[in-house]
Amino acid sequence: MEFEFRDPRKAAVITCSILLAVCIGLITAAVIAKWHIAAIVTCAGFAICCILVLLAAFNRKTTLRDHDFTYRTWLGNEYQYEYKDVIWYHVAEHDVWVYTRDKRLVVDTDSENGLELAKKLAESGVPDKEPGTNAGVYDPNGEQAKQVLYLEQRRSMFWLMIGLAITMLLSGVGLIVYGFATDDAMAGNTAFLILWPLAVLGLVLIIVYQAFFSLNVRVELYKDHFIYRNAFLKRKSYSYRDCVSRRIKRYQNRYHLNFTERYKAHIRMKDGSKLIVDERIINEGFGAAILFHKLPNH
Secondary structure (H helix, E strand, C coil): CCCCCHHHHHHHHHHHHHHHHHHHHHHHHHHHHCCCHHHHHHHHHHHHHHHHHHHHHCEEEEEECCCEEEECCCCCCCEEEEHHHEEEEEECCEEEECCCCCEEEECCCCCCCCCHHHHHHHHHHCCCCCCCCCCCEECCCEEEEEEEEECCCHHHHHHHHHHHHHHHHHHHHHHHHHHHHHHHHHHHHHHHHHHHHHHCCCCCHHHHHHHHHHHHHHEEECCCEEECCCCCEEEEEEHHHHEEEEEEEECCCCCCCCCCCCEEEEEEECCEEEEEEHHHHHHHHHHHHHHHHHCCCC
C-alpha cells in the first residue's frame, strides 16, 4: 500500500499501530498484575477498535476500469459494479458516496481515488443528487417542491451525536454509581449529586439537539418562495426576498488534500429570525435562489 504526502490513511495506520502496541502492553500488565477485569476489558475494547481501523486502512480499495469498477470492503470482500449500476452519487467533504440498489459505497478522496470515480460516474450520466427527494413534499397551497435540500452528512452526524450523548449519559451515571459502590467522598457531597447530573443532562440535551438539527433541517425550494424546516420539524415559509443579510462561519481543514472548505451560513430574515444552513444547501440551489453571495454581511 502506497501513501501520499499528508495521507490521512498513513496517519491512521501509524496512530492505531502505536495505540494497539500500548493496549497489548497494558493488557499483558493487567493480566500479570491481576488488575480488575474492568481494566482488562477497557484495554481490549481499545485494541479491537485499533484493529478495525487498521483492517479498513489496508483492505479498502477501489479499482477503476473503463466500464466498471471493483470495490473492496474493509473486511476484504470484493464487489464489482458497472458505472450504470449506480443510481446516484454525492461528493462529500472527504468521501464520495456511491449508491447502488443494495449498498452504499464510501470511497475516500484523500487517500483513495474517490474524485476519479466521481468523474467516471459523471461521464456515464449518473446523477450527483438523490432522485425523487421532492416526492411528496408540498407547500400549504399544494405546490410541489422543485428541490429539497438537506445538510451534509445528516444521518452520519445524527448517529454520531446520539452515540456521543449516550456515552456521556452512561459516563455521568457510571461516576455516581462508582462513588456509591466504593464509598467515595463525592457520594456524600450534596452539591456534587445535584450539580453533576444537571451538568451532564444539560450537555446531553445540547448534543441531542445538534443530532436532530443535523437530521431534520432542510430547505424546500418553490417557484417564488421557500420553506425552511428546523430541528423540531417546524416548517415556515419565506419569500426569497426576505433574506436580508448573512454571516458565514468557516470550517477549513488545512490537512485536507482537496482543500475543501466547509461552512455554516447564518441568514437573517426580515422578521428577525435566523436560518442556519451549510455549504451543501447553498451550493445545490438555495444560494442562487436568494442571491446569497450578494447579501450583506452582518
